Amino acid sequence: MSKLTPVLSAHWDDKDSFTIAGYSRHGGYSSFKKALAMEPDAVIQIVKDSGLRGRGGAGFPTGTKWGFIPQGDNREHYFVVNADESEPGTCKDTPLLMANPHVLIEGIIIGSYAVRANHAFIYIRGEVSHVVRRLLQAIEDAYKAGFLGKNILGTGFNLELTLHIGAGAYICGEETALLDSLEGFRGQPRLRPPFPAIAGLYARPTVVNNVESVASVPAIIEKGAEWFSSMGSEKSKGFTLYSLSGHVKNPGQFEAPLGITLRELIDLAGGIRNGNKLKFWTPGGSSTPILTSEHLDIPLDYESVDAAGSMLGTKALQIFDETTCILRAVLRWTEFYKHESCGKCTPCREGTWWLVQMLGNLENGVGTEEDLAKLLDICENIGGRSFCALADGAIAPIISSLKYFRDDYLAHFKNGGCPIDPVASTLFVSAKVGA
Amino acid sequence: MSYDEKTNGQMDAIIARYPRSRSAIMPMLHLIQSRDGFVTPTGIEFISEKLGLTTAEVYAVATFYSQYKRKPVGEYHVGVCTNTLCAVMGGDAIFAGLKDHLGVGNDEVTNDGKISVEHIECNAACDYAPVVMVNWEFFDNQTVESAKTLVDDLRSGKNPAPTRGANKVSTFKETSELLAGFNDGHAEEGVQAGPATLLGLKIAKEMGAQL
């Protein structure tokens, strides 16, 4: 069995893990001192060599992204952390920040230094009061310790760090919508190119990285690129947080090398609850096509999940057992995308609306096989024809569920409605059975 | 305008955080909610004057984001996650149970002004499903019964502690000031992590990981 490799989570069981003292006790805030003594380009090179890829969903190499920031251009650069975490199923950055906000701050100092940014921002979703508190406190404490502000520890490097608190909009996790939101506009995606590395925040060169990506950097600087790249699989290096939720006996966070399988993770989580059978799962949030029990043994790395017809995404493994109605699940996700569509482009704004109507009818048993073809047709007119990737995410659950569970759709017509008792899928049921 | 000196000072402090003043809109709107309980026309006008924008420009932003309310919410705003995973695990039953128990519909407030309830999207706590938020504090692994007890306690002033949060739930207005970026000094309270967060670490240690 692949071993778990707690690095980010290694000291989360210390009661004061979120304080500067708790973080420093295990060597925290030593890597940025090391980094600040190097040339910025050397820092970028280490991150490149480590093979670290973005943990926000797309898996873009972090060092390469940093390398895109033009140098010597005499303009301000910005370093922006994406802490919007709103992709359904995704629940890793939030507990990370609650348990250890300082590791993110240290990563920000290193990243900002590397790309020559003197102002960094954390864009956090507004629906997590206690994480906001922990971050505000951590930033204050880092300033007091002299790790942020002017002439940090006498190195001549200046860095301001601002926490920007969102107000409820999934689309603001998309990096260009995030930047518009941070500039004080409605959070709607921008046309790319130009990419944020060239014209990002206030049209200045900007890095946007996920919380987990940035938080992985201090350990890489401390222990070296080779240490990091010795873990994981060939093109997906290092360790990462896998989040198991739903119908496993013990849901939770598991930090493991990239390439661990769902079978291994479910095993660590105590199996499917009540001895039930796995029905379907998402590898990386609701925007990644669902998979089934056929896919238990694929390595959970970027390449292998791609090859299986889905995406590793945010490694948000939502597990559903046989008590779950696939239509109910898909309809609810579709309602989410309809609600969160920013309205900028027609296929997504109107299309998600139609999808909800159609799926609603199908769930109530109103429809024929022909409607399934129509459903797919609408999906094809949305995917790839919309302005941003939200729309591709919106159709992923529909297309993939029709691929694996067409019969479940048909059963709704035969039955004149949902054949599955919704109570059976609740947590209360497993509690009663005593799982 | 009708805001006191403290509020004015806080507005200026918000503007000072950013290289360009327009970025201050979102925290300013949170701050308006901390004073007025929702985004009022007076608040919009105040922001537009402060930032040199039209009220239409500020409205455009205020109406885009779901946390900005256009009418008063309860002192305790309860959000029940009904995104797929929580819904299936019991969120739908909890939401229906709470509406019934309180006699209100989605996004409505009880007559005493204490509680409003709303169904919300995934709140990044799926490993603690089903999840209920009160003024954006986590109440993990809820049942229909526990959620009813929770709102009863809030109404009777008992103020139960969140599962992972401060020692008590702040009011909606207090929370809005926090979300405007003003530290309320409660960061040290509450757990650093819940059991699901620590599960992988615990197993790794049992398997002999050296950390």
Ligand SMILES: Cc1cc2nc3c(=O)[nH]c(=O)nc-3n(C[C@H](O)[C@H](O)[C@H](O)COP(=O)(O)O)c2cc1C
């Ligand atoms: C609709 C949508 C929502 C997204 N939400 C998030 C999010 O909440 N957090 C995140 O880090 N990335 C999110 N992303 C991905 C970002 O656009 C971006 O790729 C990422 O922040 C880059 O960071 P990384 O390279 O470190 O992964 C989202 C993308 C889309 C299309």
Ligand code: SF4
């Ligand atoms: S695809 Fe949807 S979310 Fe993206 S820009 Fe178009 S309307 Fe907005």
Ligand code: FES
């Ligand atoms: S689905 Fe409810 S917190 Fe994620």
